[in-house]
Amino acid sequence: MPRFPKPAEGSWTEHYPHLGTGPVSYEDSVDPEFYEIERKAVFQRAWLNVGRVEQLPRKGSYFTKEMKVVNTSIIVVRTRDGEVKAYHNICRHRGNKLVWNDMPLEETSGVCRQFTCKYHAWRYDLDGNLTFVQQEGEFFDLDKSRYGLVPVHCEVWEGFIFVNFAKGDPEQSLRDFLGPMITDLEGYPFDKMTSRFHYRSEVKANWKLYMDAFQEFYHAPVLHANQSPTAYSKAAAEAGFEAPHYRIEGPHRLVSTSGIRAWEMADEMRKPIEDICQSGLFGPWDKPDLGEMPKGLNPAKCEPWGLDSFQLFPNFVILFWGQGWYLTYHYWPTSVNTHLFEGTVYFPQPRTPRERIAQELAAVSFKEYGLQDANTLEATQSMVESRVLDDFVLCDQEVLIRHLHNETAAWVEDYRSKTAGV
Known part of the structure; x- marks a missing residue:
């Protein structure tokens, strides 16, 4: 306009x-x-700001965001390569919330080398890859490469972290959406x-x-x-x-x-x-x-x-x-x-x-x-x-x-x- x-x-x-x-x-x-x-x-299609990069000051820094409007919780993390990524906060084993402290519905933040599920100790690296399964031999033809964390579209503009919950590719890039x-x-x-x-x-x-x-x-x-x-x-x-x-x-x-x-x-x-x-x-x-x-x-x-x-x-x-x-x-x-x-x-x-x-x-x-x-x-x-x-x-x-x-x-x-x- x-x-x-x-x-x-x-x-x-x-x-x-x-x-x-x-x-x-x-x-x-x-x-x-x-x-x-x-x-x-609206909320499953638009780009949504969830924070700033200062909340992720170093590799392994993360914070969670409760997103009731889209019925999920997400993890936002700075990877070992310094990239900012986002994942649904859910373990691929039995659906437990992966990252939380004493109160499962409260947001949290911290620094870690990997994410470990409190339920059965499945572990994921900062890029979302499944790296460890407790008693892996008990499972049937388990291919860990297929069971990484579920990613959320994530882009950064001027230090502001945006996510998009489109199931496929977002209808617009973040920059095009901003205008x-x-x-x-x-x-x-x-x-x-x-x-x-x-x-x-x-x-x-x-x-x-x-x-x-x-x-x-x-x-x-x-x-x-x-x-x-x-x-x-x-x-x-x-x-x-x-x-x-x-x-x-x-x-x-x-x-x-x-x-x-x-x-x-x-x-x-x-x-x-x-x-x-x-x-x-x-x-x-x-x-x-x-x-x-x-x-x-x-x-x-x-x-x-x-x-x-x-x-x-x-x-x-x-x-x-x-x-x-x-x-x-x-x-x-x-x-x-x-x-x-x-x-x-x-x-x-x-x-x-x-x-x-x-x-x-x-x-x-x-x-x-x-x-x-x-x-x-x-x-x-x-x-x-x-x-x-x-x-x-x-x-x-x-x-x-x-x-x-x-x-x-x-x-x-x-x-x-x-x-x-x-």
């Missing part, structure tokens, strides 16, 4: 006529039958952002409804009023805050907006903790020198630039902050009306205790924002399920919400057409 500047008159939505302007149904967020098809049509809007982010210093804060929460809402909350800023001056200076929130609400740039390309979306230099605000508009920690909503005040930024950032050329939120279909968000850090969001469905939300905040390694405290304040601030959004979305889910209303009106700022639900429906319809009669 072309890049459109915000016109002096008109709207963003008019540039994407296939999305329409009428009310939008949220039946896709409450219908159990749709959810079951969505799992196969130019995302690959234009290449060159961002992700590898320098190794100060990491992670949190997760079980949310009683459909995954798409929570993604919707981060695709517009129409709600920010209202829902998050207590997180910003009262005078600022009131002024923003009255003025009608709107992001200056939206973009849709293929299945992915972008919203970009200007920012606030907190230290330039009047003293009464700042919180005391922000002055003490030299940090706040937009992160630490001291911006690190990260070099030249990639061409894909700040497409509206905002000054000051606040953030770019890239929504990668289906369930992954990379959010870049103008102050020199980024965060990611994941929304992992666990049922039609529940999902696991994960937020991870990335900064450069702090050089002083003050820098560490500034990072922690920013990380805690965004945890609070996430809790506020989750609380609201649980209320939304409960009432959408009442089906008192069949559809809901959206404003121009909510064009990305239209796109997410439209794109999901398109993937489902494509899956139905390809599997009809199969």
